[in-house]
Amino acid sequence: MMAQDKFRIWIITLFPEYFEVFKKFGVAGSALSGERGAKFELNLVNVGEYSQKKWKGVDDSPYGGGAGMVMRPDVLKNALVEGVVVPGKYPENYREKLHIVYTGPRGKIWSDELARDFSAKYWHVGDRKDLVFICGRYEGIDERFIDLYVDQQISVGDYILTGGEIAVMLILDSSLRFVDGVLGNKLSAGCESFTGGLLEHPHYTKPQVFDEVSVPEILLSGHHDKINKFRESERVRVTKIYRPDLLKGKLK
Numbered sequence: 001m002m003a004q005d006k007f008r009i010w011i012i013t014l015f016p017e018y019f020e021v022f023k024k025f026g027v028a029g030s031a032l033s034g035e036r037g038a039k040f041e042l043n044l045v046n047v048g049e050y051s052q053k054k055w056k057g058v059d060d061s062p063y064g065g066g067a068g069m070v071m072r073p074d075v076l077k078n079a080l081v082e083g084v085v086v087p088g089k090y091p092e093n094y095r096e097k098l099h100i101v102y103t104g105p106r107g108k109i110w111s112d113e114l115a116r117d118f119s120a121k122y123w124h125v126g127d128r129k130d131l132v133f134i135c136g137r138y139e140g141i142d143e144r145f146i147d148l149y150v151d152q153q154i155s156v157g158d159y160i161l162t163g164g165e166i167a168v169m170l171i172l173d174s175s176l177r178f179v180d181g182v183l184g185n186k187l188s189a190g191c192e193s194f195t196g197g198l199l200e201h202p203h204y205t206k207p208q209v210f211d212e213v214s215v216p217e218i219l220l221s222g223h224h225d226k227i228n229k230f231r232e233s234e235r236v237r238v239t240k241i242y243r244p245d246l247l248k249g250k251l252k
């Protein structure tokens with residue numbers, strides 16, 4: 001793969017340090033360092049370097065008054081142009097080459113289904129866009145930057161985070177898994193919770209007896225068909241207990 005064929009990800013953030021551990025460890029870390037087949041390139045852009053007063057000028061007070069500070073659109077645009085477009089050598093029509101995501105409570109709520117769609121759309125070989133994530137801080141970012149530059153807003157749930165960094169890690173972690181070669185065992189992305197609208201079956205490992213509780217007998221039988229049937233019924237059982245909402249309209 002040539003450098004420009006890599007799946008490129010740019011993250012514009014006030015705290016690039018947040019991603020230092022993420023990009024080194026675990027499944028996502030291996031993927032982002034190119035260890036697991038698919039080739040990614042993760043670029044961290046420190047938005048503080050694109051303000052005239054270093055990171056102190058990144059935010060300002062809101063017009064109309066009120067609590068908190070707002071991230072300035074001019075600084076975000078500088079970070080996008082000088083921190084992404086120029087070093088990434090994107091052409092003048094860079095907006096057509098980039099998909100710009102802002103994470104915030106207003107976006108569509110992230111789910112397993114969205115993670116699969118996102119992964120299929122941006123991480124396949126062929127005509128696709130590179131991803132840019134904007135991590136908000138303070139009260140968020142100036143509305144004009146959203147209107148002019150953001151292509152998609154994603155929320156990670158109905159609660160408020162203090163910044164977009166954790167949301168971006170969550171989005172990357174849950175969608176990188178669906179890229180071929182990222183998970184060691186291809187099967188494992190196919191039968192986890194939410195596949196087919198059910199939770200996963202329970203897992204057991206050694207010791208066979210723990211605190212006087214044995215693992216279910218059938219798992220020791222060696223009968224793969226029976227084990228599969230048992231696990232399928234267990235998926236329904238645990239879904240009924242923990243997430244009955246997933247079964248709505250499914251069971252008679």
Ligand SMILES: C[S@@+](CC[C@H](N)C(=O)[O-])C[C@H]1O[C@@H](n2cnc3c(N)ncnc32)[C@H](O)[C@@H]1O
Pocket residue numbers: 102103104105106134135136137138139140141154155156157158159160161162163164167
């Ligand atoms: C303190 S929050 C701002 C919340 C904003 N004032 C509001 O009430 O909608 C700072 C940043 O955290 C991120 N954030 C907060 N909650 C989020 C969520 N549920 N999903 C994704 N990102 C979130 C956004 O990037 C946001 O700009």
